[in-house]
Amino acid sequence: MPETTFLIIDGNSLAHRAFHAIPHLATSRGVTTNAVFGFTSMLFKVLDEIKPDLVAVCFDKGKVTFRHDQYGEYKAHRPATPEDLRPQFPLIKEVLEAMAIPVLECEGYEADDLIGTLVTRAEKEGLSCIILTGDRDALQLVSPMTRVLLTRKGISELEEFNEGRVWERFGVTPDQFADFKGLVGDPSDNIPGVPGIGSKTAAALLKEYGRLEEVVSRIDDLPARQQEKLRDYREQALLSKQLATIERNAPLEIDLDGCRWAGPDYNRLLPVFSRLEFKTFLRTIREKLGQAEDGKDKPSPGEKQLKTHRVPFQQVKRGEDLSLLLQLCRRSGRVALALCGRRGEGPAAAALALQPPEKEGPGPTVHYLDLDAPALRTAALETLGAVCRDPEIEKLLHDGKTALWLLQHHGIPLKNLAFDTMVAAYLLNPADAGRDPADLALEHLDLVLPSRSEEALAARADAIWRLSAVLGEKLRLAEMERLFYEVELPLVGVLAEMEMTGVAVNGERLKEMSRELEGKIAALSRQIYHLAGEEFNINSTRQLGNILFEKLELPVVKKTKTGYSTDASVLEELAGSHPIIPLVLEHRQLVKLKSTYVDGMAALINPATGRLHTTFHQTVTATGRLSSSDPNLQNIPIRMEEGRKIRQVFIPRREGNLILAADYSQIELRVLAHMAGDPNLIEAFRQGQDIHTRTAAEVFGVAITEVTAGMRGRAKAVNFGIVYGISDFGLARDINVSRQEAREYINNYFTRYPGVKDYIDRTIREAREKGYVTTLLNRRRYLPDLFSANRTVRSFGERTAVNTTIQGTAADIIKLAMVRIHRELQEKKLAARMILQVHDELIFDVPAEELPVVQELVRRHMENALVLDVPLVVDMKAGPNWYEVKKIEEPAGEPPRQ
């Protein structure tokens, strides 16, 4: 019979260890969790390695222990438990409770004493013990049946001590360890020991005499120097020993059977990890769960069976069931729809969750449609189509945009998208990482979704149904209903159409550009190799660094964490010192253009449409902006002429159409003027002044007419800085002035625009009170960084707070405009299409004859998206491609906008 093992953990010691080993970790709402995470990691690892039969975790309890009675100064120099750690203890205990591991505490005793007591009792029962701790005192408990695992640096390294190891390391037996500490002392517990006696002497004395008491009584036999020390500190040594001796008979009420451990209770653990946002643990558990249920991996003997949210569902198998399903959907009035399939294909299956006949309980009834089964395929798709098309039936989805793509494959439109759980969850907390239905079900419903396909799809539909109610209510409480129902939800369909329309590109021109770039890059490479005296990989920063800073011995300007920095700012600084530098810079630029834009985009042209169909992400950014990928069409070059030419390949979809580009002028500064309510800044915009010139006049104290180009340039940087959360350092670096000078500009700015200063202060203060900031439409971002103990991180949080209100409000505004523009283009049955959004601009593909109408419509919706205290101004350009767009003058004769 295998031996029975008892794992005993010093909870306090491990928590401290974890706290110091894990740098910084917090939930998206700012709850610090680094110690909980580290503790849990260590726990899992050790449980996995040892597979104990019994487990217990001991904690200190009470400020005063019996040791304080013996010695008032006990642990007096120990720094107080860090403020960030204290609130993590309850969380750790929560994890332990969910793990079904007993937590032991005893008033007036330290964890050590409880461990000593447990070990003593366990050994009597013939159990072998393993103690996990960071406290060396525990070494006195080592015996033939008991080992100690001591944490070393970090959380992953453990050192195992048996009797032999203790002897090797300290030269004493475990049961002499308290005697040893009596002589040597322990500064961390403020145990004095005998000054002047170190570990070598102590070990030698104990080897000779066995016990401290014996050493003391035979004091006359000792060498003179030690005699002296011991005579002076005799009492102190004995007291020190007493303090270091672990109590083995604490009044613990639990019996050993109470520590039997049969594996974690995953069902209790999941919601705990979910609240702590331990995504990797959650994933591991979910995987385990799936495997256990599929029977591929038998649950280990004691492991509890995992419970999953299984929902009964009806598989639609016959034609008549289909027409019944449609009727049921109509009667229900709303349907949660889950589809499976990839973009570019039709859906392979669908699950529909409906209102149950009698409204009992929160659960819907679920129907499952196999859309790949040949027999029923056509009829099933028709039924699905009828449900989707019916504007009377509300559709609840998760990621409606992808659903629109799948349905569109069969020409099915989706009317009445009434909820999107992915978008709703994003608004509730844009920082949350996991946002698939299983993550949301866990977080908001405490349900674990199954992973097997039909079951999973049915459960997903069920979860979407329930989540719509729960998330809808949370949106209401957060006052985000307008943002959700008027902006984000309608935007889902708008973005889908933009993606599907796509952007036509001139593929031939792209190929030409690729060849041209290829030639230029090859020529540059040859010159670079020649100057370097050898061939190397110019794309490798490491190889380039070696050439520049070792072979050519150029001065090292900046380092990265892995070596020399070779970024553009470094190379520009070195430009004069070697002819190779400008060539490398140009090489970099051309390689970027070729790989990312020319070749990268060419590979993504849809062969069927000849266009690029980017994906817009509505639930990615922390601020509320969109992002774009595959390809990213929000970062097409414009600043450098060579790159800007890429825009030539973006053309209208047909002969006779034009590209129309409409961009907000200075939207972020206008938003700032409004939100800050600064009279001076508002006035500047109302008068239609060039804002950078105006700021230059204010900051440099000159008349508008006296502002030079240089002054305007610096003022422009100041304006940018304000939006980003300014610092003198950043500004100084950006415009190449001294830090003092930058400081002065900023001070002048705040004097001239005092409302802005107030706004920044107010925003940060409110963010600290609430833990989050909001935009004009109540979009929310939590900022846990504001509460960091690290000053740099905190400052970052403060800059982010200010920037998010501005960037996010600008995002609110353009999204609102997009929804309304799309709506009116549709109502007017115009052939013009909105094809791109680039944060502050919208791009359209417009038949020439529609240009006047579309232009007016676009301007109207963009400029009036929200009424602010300053006008919103839109600049319009049009042309045969995205490169050759020329400014269209604003309608004349209008009175100056107020």
Next chain:
DNA sequence: AACGTCACG
């Protein structure tokens, strides 16, 4: 998978 770099607003 992480890093450095660089394209955009």
Next chain:
DNA sequence: ACGTACGTGACGTTA
């Protein structure tokens, strides 16, 4: 005495 501008995505290299 620190170390900083805010928000993204794609590429190639290196581990």
